[in-house]
Amino acid sequence: MLELKNISFEVSGETDEKEILKDINLVIEDNQFIVITGPNGGGKSTLARVIAGIERPTSGQLILDGEDITELNVTERAKKGISFAFQQPVRFKGVTVLDLIRLSVGEKISVAGACEYLSEVGLCAKDYINREVNASLSGGELKRIEIATVLARGTKMSVFDEPEAGIDLWSFGNLIKVFEKMHDSIHGSIMIISHQERILNIADKIVVIAKGHVTAQGKKDEILPELLGNAGGAASCKYYQNS
Amino acid sequence: MELDAIQQQLLEAVAGLHRIPTGAYNIRANGKSAGRNSTEHIDIVPKEDGSGIDIIIKPGTKNESVHMPVVLSQTGLTEVVYNDFHIGDDCDVTIIAGCGIHNGGDASSRHDGIHRFFVGKNAKIKYVEKHYGSGDGKGERIMNPQTIVEIDEGGYMEMDTVQIKGVDSTDRKTEAVLKAGAKLVVMERLMTHGTQSAVSEFKVDLEGEDSGANIVSRSVARDESSQVFISKINGNNKCSGHSECDAIIMGNAKISAIPEITANNPDSALIHEAAIGKIAGDQIIKLMTLGLTEAEAEEQIVNGFLK
Ligand SMILES: Nc1ncnc2c1ncn2[C@@H]1O[C@H](COP(=O)(O)OP(=O)(O)OP(=O)(O)O)[C@@H](O)[C@H]1O
Numbered sequence: 001m002l003e004l005k006n007i008s009f010e011v012s013g014e015t016d017e018k019e020i021l022k023d024i025n026l027v028i029e030d031n032q033f034i035v036i037t038g039p040n041g042g043g044k045s046t047l048a049r050v051i052a053g054i055e056r057p058t059s060g061q062l063i064l065d066g067e068d069i070t071e072l073n074v075t076e077r078a079k080k081g082i083s084f085a086f087q088q089p090v091r092f093k094g095v096t097v098l099d100l101i102r103l104s105v106g107e108k109i110s111v112a113g114a115c116e117y118l119s120e121v122g123l124c125a126k127d128y129i130n131r132e133v134n135a136s137l138s139g140g141e142l143k144r145i146e147i148a149t150v151l152a153r154g155t156k157m158s159v160f161d162e163p164e165a166g167i168d169l170w171s172f173g174n175l176i177k178v179f180e181k182m183h184d185s186i187h188g189s190i191m192i193i194s195h196q197e198r199i200l201n202i203a204d205k206i207v208v209i210a211k212g213h214v215t216a217q218g219k220k221d222e223i224l225p226e227l228l229g230n231a232g233g234a235a236s237c238k239y240y241q242n243s
Numbered sequence: 244m245e246l247d248a249i250q251q252q253l254l255e256a257v258a259g260l261h262r263i264p265t266g267a268y269n270i271r272a273n274g275k276s277a278g279r280n281s282t283e284h285i286d287i288v289p290k291e292d293g294s295g296i297d298i299i300i301k302p303g304t305k306n307e308s309v310h311m312p313v314v315l316s317q318t319g320l321t322e323v324v325y326n327d328f329h330i331g332d333d334c335d336v337t338i339i340a341g342c343g344i345h346n347g348g349d350a351s352s353r354h355d356g357i358h359r360f361f362v363g364k365n366a367k368i369k370y371v372e373k374h375y376g377s378g379d380g381k382g383e384r385i386m387n388p389q390t391i392v393e394i395d396e397g398g399y400m401e402m403d404t405v406q407i408k409g410v411d412s413t414d415r416k417t418e419a420v421l422k423a424g425a426k427l428v429v430m431e432r433l434m435t436h437g438t439q440s441a442v443s444e445f446k447v448d449l450e451g452e453d454s455g456a457n458i459v460s461r462s463v464a465r466d467e468s469s470q471v472f473i474s475k476i477n478g479n480n481k482c483s484g485h486s487e488c489d490a491i492i493m494g495n496a497k498i499s500a501i502p503e504i505t506a507n508n509p510d511s512a513l514i515h516e517a518a519i520g521k522i523a524g525d526q527i528i529k530l531m532t533l534g535l536t537e538a539e540a541e542e543q544i545v546n547g548f549l550k
């Protein structure tokens with residue numbers, strides 16, 4: 001279980017302080033499938049980066065299974081079982097897909113073993129396993145490899161930042177199956193940042209973040225109708241996209 | 244002549260050799276020949292004045308290799324060696340050279356190898372060269388290789404050079420002249436650390452129609468080391484030339500990339516690319532999210548980059 005207690009994050013701008021996250025309180029239960037949504041620039045990726053330890057909160061605490069991890073760095077948190085798939089995957093010259101999967105697993109697994117993770121994310125393994133994770137890969141391919149690195153780690157807490165971005169419609173259903181399967185097999189917590197109805201639909205819990213605040217959170221059935229605009233009203237500012 | 248343990252270790256580092264190789268070879272240890280073998284198609288002959296050897300590969304020789312390692316383990320030894328490779332028309336061969344210096348003493352050890360390649364018409368050669376230094380003496384380990392290449396019509400040469408460890412100072416020169424349809428592909432990998440310095444200079448003349456050269460250098464400079472990469476490509480005909488210098492800089496190192504591309508013919512297409520920078524922060528962070536420490540992440544990125 002991961003608890004975020006009064007998490008705030010500020011950056012100092014040229015003239016003043018900018019508060020990107022404001023007093024966020026959130027509990028992610030074991031075995032829970034939580035989806036974070038909300039308008040662009042609302043603070044979702046920042047929250048994910050705070051959880052992974054890439055950004056330190058200005059105030060507040062992160063508690064993982066009762067242990068305060070606020071002061072732990074990225075490596076230490078990774079070792080405690082937090083994984084993070086970036087919104088914009090990183091490219092490496094010279095590091096191959098196989099290298100990256102092996103680093104994710106943490107041991108020198110066989111090529112066949114590594115290929116399984118690629119197959120899961122819908123990449124024909126033999127075409128990719130020896131390729132470099134560099135600019136020659138397409139956006140969607142990189143995104144799938146990024147997801148595979150988190151699958152390969154199989155930790156108790158996995159955070160995916162807009163995993164569906166750039167994934168073609170045809171593969172979308174398979175992607176959802178990947179998350180469902182992961183949910184069933186690892187029994188860990190999965191947090192997905194997403195704008196897609198089909199991903200919101202498989203959530204146990206939905207959290208809406210806007211302007212750095214949690215503006216709504218609750219069970220899918222409570223939040224989703226409101227989000228989809230059944231409540232009517234400010235239709236002109238809908239950020240939410242139907243797929 | 245028997246090789247001692249240090250020499251054997253050097254031999255393995257530069258040529259991947261555990262024992263005497265198959266095929267043609269010439270092993271040079273501490274300034275003397277330590278073994279030589281010619282084959283039916285490949286003749287290795289010492290020059291009359293003792294300054295080096297001639298390697299003569301008969302036209303049409305295919306799928307054969309020549310090993311030419313040099314090891315130096317005696318401190319203070321300085322040598323200059325001239326090796327000429329005459330590669331007949333239509334050959335397809337691999338030449339593996341390399342130099343390892345172990346310097347446990349206080350005097351400089353230095354090997355200057357001057358390799359000339361005369362690549363015949365439609366011949367294809369792959370030339371692999373590794374440089375390596377070891378030993379904890381105060382004496383410097385110096386290597387100044389020169390590679391001079393002439394590729395005849397339709398010939399192809401691939402040159403793969405690696406200097407990853409232990410060479411204190413290196414001044415490398417590579418010159419090539421290409422005739423019609425000839426191609427040259429160079430992949431250079433270099434890492435310097437401590438107070439090492441390295442200069443690598445390429446000069447390629449694309450003389451013939453449809454000749455082409457692609458020169459790629461990947462390097463990492465750490466600590467207080469310094470590197471200079473110079474590439475000059477002259478397009479004197481309808482031709483294509485590309486040079487690329489991609490460098491990672493760490494610590495207080497210094498790197499310069501100095502390109503010069505000259506088109507003396509309107510149909511020459513020449514490109515130079517150079518990029519020098521630190522390891523991208525997000526690369527380190529990504530690997531840290533996989534559980535690596537910052538130092539382990541850097542090591543992985545550097546190893547991949549130079550692989
Ligand atoms: N280091 C920083 N310095 C200044 N502003 C920042 C910094 N990091 C994030 N921001 C700002 O904080 C806000 C939240 O950014 P964040 O990337 O978390 O949004 P998001 O909810 O993930 O948006 P999207 O849906 O577009 O991915 C944005 O306005 C962004 O410009």
Ligand SMILES: [Mg+2]
Pocket residue numbers: 044045046087161
């Ligand atoms: Mg985002």
